[in-house]
Amino acid sequence: MASTPTTAPEFPHHSVSSSGASTPSFSPLYQQIKGLILQSLQAGEWRPGELIPSEMELAARFKVSQGTVRKAIDELAAENLVMRRQGKGTFVATHAAQQVQYRFLKLHPDTGDLQKEGRAQRSILECKRVRASAEVARLLQLKSGDAVIQARRVLTLSGTPTIVEDIWLPGHAFKGLSAEQMGSYQGPTYAMFELEFGVRMVRADEKIRAVLPDEEQAQLLQVSTSTPLLSVERVAYTYNDTPMELRRGIYRTDTHHYRNELS
Amino acid sequence: MASTPTTAPEFPHHSVSSSGASTPSFSPLYQQIKGLILQSLQAGEWRPGELIPSEMELAARFKVSQGTVRKAIDELAAENLVMRRQGKGTFVATHAAQQVQYRFLKLHPDTGDLQKEGRAQRSILECKRVRASAEVARLLQLKSGDAVIQARRVLTLSGTPTIVEDIWLPGHAFKGLSAEQMGSYQGPTYAMFELEFGVRMVRADEKIRAVLPDEEQAQLLQVSTSTPLLSVERVAYTYNDTPMELRRGIYRTDTHHYRNELS
DNA sequence: GAGTGGTCTAGACCACGCG
């Protein structure tokens, strides 16, 4: 059925490669299926944590074989957008109730143990509506002067203030976000974003530098202004590579380190 | 043929899950095939950059279907151990002649462009045979006092000394490594390790901190001792998770940053 | 026992690289 479907498919099969075209112009079926599933995820047809239809059902819906759906889901699972569980089904990934508490936080305690040094204690210093500076606007793909929510908080690990973070969020998507909301929610902030605003962060880029703190940062972290600290600038993206958060964090690295695995 | 092979296979098919056993004790065929291919890679049956047998040939050799070999190779490719090229074949991955010049170096220039700011200029300060300290021995899984090669070098990017690195290598595997050898080789040092010592680094762990340089480091990087710098401790591994290099780098981050992608 | 994802197979055809 691959080459001559009798029932009209809603998506192009193998589009004939145009003669002198320069762009790729060829997309395997499973990529098209992946795109369709992605659309459903993005549209909220299935919410974070929920079960999506079985491979057989999706195969029937899209009029392809189970193997093709499988390959599409394989890629989505590799990108951490869904989670497969043998015997149960495939679930929409969520930052809540996950295997690791903070998926995007790569700061680990020096002393062996995993990141289970108790939950990080959050302290929200401010959360206000402001206008985007040129740089914030650029990184969030907004226009200068657009409304953004700006928040500052301190994370305390094992009783030591270790991280001070400034967070910028597009105003339109996070309308009404309050300091109370940020402080009271138990669990990852990204899980709260899913629940309260329907915004799922699926990937992020970080730029890391060594810096000295300014007076205020030094005071918040209880270190001197000559203590070297890690500066971590993170841009987090939802589906479609749309940036939805800018985060500038300053990390103490006297008892913790940023861990990275290369391959 | 999967369940009742008539010709005796050299590897266990589905080993019957022992009754009250606690360990997994079940390995899919493709994982066993992957293990066999891995052994050949490790044994040097095919050298870095070389073509490995086609999927059909391997399927015949191992008496399984092409699809099973494909899945094994898929995983090896995902781990960057081999590289597939449609129409040509599957090649053993190499640090030489790769798409990115330095696969494990995550330092990028701030000003947009890719890492093509010209090649890094290397300056080897020393390269000597010493005895492993307790900590070096622990990280390289050697015994305290075992012979190790210790080297120090400075990398200059765009005319600015940006990185000073101390490198420790197990003496037994890198016998005869000289400062000349480290300095004269064109291209990634890891490529030289492949060529000269048959040691392939396949993955690495990094621990990152912010530090202040000591007098010597400051002088080498032409900064003051109060300039915050990135400390990057890397342990690089060959096959079988065997550590083969410890590297302690100090990075200037005034014109560059450490880039990381999370997902 | 029914349903899910996971493995394995065999065969067909497609896109690519190269002689």
Added chain:
DNA sequence: GCGTGGTCTAGACCACTCA
């Protein structure tokens, strides 16, 4: 035109989960 990896299919059976 041939060989390579890449896609797609259809069907069988296995391992896991849960009622």
